[in-house]
Amino acid sequence: MLAASLLLPLLQLLIIGYAFGGKIQGVPVALVDLDRGPEAVRLREKFHAVEANARTFRVLSEESLDEALRLTREGVVGATIVIPEDYSRRVTQGNRPKLGLVLDNTDPFVVTTLTQKMAELLDAANRPEIEPRYLSRVSLEVVEIFPYVEYIQYLLPGIITLATFFCVLIGGGILYIDDKVRGIHEAYLVSPISKLQLLLGMHVAGVLKGAFAGSVVTFVGVLLAGVGDVLTFSTIVLIFGFTLLVSSSFVSLISLLMVRVDDPVVPRVVIGFLNTLLFFPSGAVYPTSSFPNWLQWIAKFDPFTYSVDGFRAVLLKRVGFTAILDDILILAAITIVCFSGVLLLFQRKL
């Protein structure tokens, strides 16, 4: 307990300290070059220079503008840079050349960083080596793909995830420890119920409680955040299904961590650790692209990351099932792996 009470603040220092305010790096950006002229090539070289040095974004060349916009809308890339068809001609003619920047503006931190970086890049590109005879300054036309996202809206997916997690902690993964402490487990362990039935029963109980909490916070939360209009029939079905899956992954994970625990003090300590370890690295309060490498690795294995990403996509980007399929598959994989572990480690004995 003493070690835990000393370790927890240090863990919080590390995780919260590195989770906020870092330099955003490695944001995937789609580049659609419709011009393919000499000036476009020069510009692309500059983008690659940023990719190699400041590392603010990773440029992914995309042939089709429609595909690039779809990827932006679904959050696969943070933005699409469009070099229009007549870009090189306009530069050489000094005829107000423009670049397009289509932003996934559901993450205000990424928006600010990308806009700023693009402005810097164009400033550098526009700086003449010799005074030109005609005006060829390239300007940037920024398009935000979604309505303006306030921070309360940005925070909402994380809060829904946290509500589900807390309800799962109380009513799910530690249910068996609670029964052990009260001695109730002895009564059902002498019944002919199988290990799988017992674990599935406890799992489903926890999942339903977590999903209930998650759904209630979602429906109240969207109203408080002013995005109540997102609640169409299909979104409600999608949200409820997704909440069930998120809850299921949490129950499995916590059950796996607690499967051999008898001491009721342990969950109290673990709750503190998990809260810090799962919530802050998930991108719920600040984008994961600003994290150092080690924190990004935690985020990769953190079910919160996929929950936050999924809820953000459905509630703020208003996309459908296919857009969150990656999150669904990863959460399902976490559920299956952790539940298998529980099944393997659970002892149907005292």
Place this chain on the structure above:
Amino acid sequence: MSAIVAEDLRKHFGAFVAVNGVSLHVEEGENFALLGPNGAGKSTFIRMLTTLITPTSGTAKVGGHDIRSEADAVRRTIGVVPQPVTSDPKLTAAENLDFYAKLYSVARSQRQKLVPELLERIGLFDWRDKLVGTFSIGMRRRLEIARCLVHGPSIIFLDEPTTGLDPASRISMWEMMSRVKSERTVTLFLTTHNMEEADELCDRIAIFDHGTIVAEGTPPELKSQLPSSEVIEVRFDSPPQGFLESVLGLAAVDGVDEEDGLLRVHSRDRSRALSAIVDEARLRGVGISTMSVREGTLEDVFIHFTGRATRDETGKIKMDVRLVER
């Protein structure tokens, strides 16, 4: 046919030996008690028989099923009232019974009939919709006995079922168990540290101490193994130091134990012992405040075989035993 057969059953927890090679047979329909003090290993033994703990070595069959390889069949055969209070406080009395009936795959139509019937039998019908968390320990114990009957088991294990109950609740529990026995043929396997309970409920008793059976038989058989069938109880007025030893040294006295100034004297020759004690007191100038003769009890049997007393309900040692056989 034997309902329960254990052969050289052992359970070690690291270096600690909780059950040390126990063999026993309990016949179908028999009421059998494992009598021993707290910490003797009774609960560990019953938990092995009810498939809750895996034995370190040895074999056992319950209802003809091996406790290791046929654990599921054993569980279908038995009803268990564990030592801790295990009814769910967050469910009502009826929900508790219904839930457990579901665990035993009792059909819904049968449950609808069975649950009120069982609640009626244990006198909790009027409490059927009340949360069990509001019940007294006695009521919860009654409910747990009803719970272990939901699937009609042929063998019932009760691990210290009356621990923590007041005398009235204890008697009510005994009546309930006797009623269960009178209604159907079941084998009752009971662990207890209460001599009276074992004497009241059981046909055969095994005295259990330090993980082994030290004596086994019917209550009369066990009492007959005492050095004397009667015990002289005597209380002296301010006996001087060493007086107990001088009583123990009397020729007709076989053994003495003492609790709070009360001496229990065992002797095969009651008349000689009585007059020797009175003479010794007169000789040493010690007054006798009370003196009586009573039949030997299971408590005396227990002390005889284990050299120590059981614990009382509060867990305090009832007496500091000094029994010396000559």
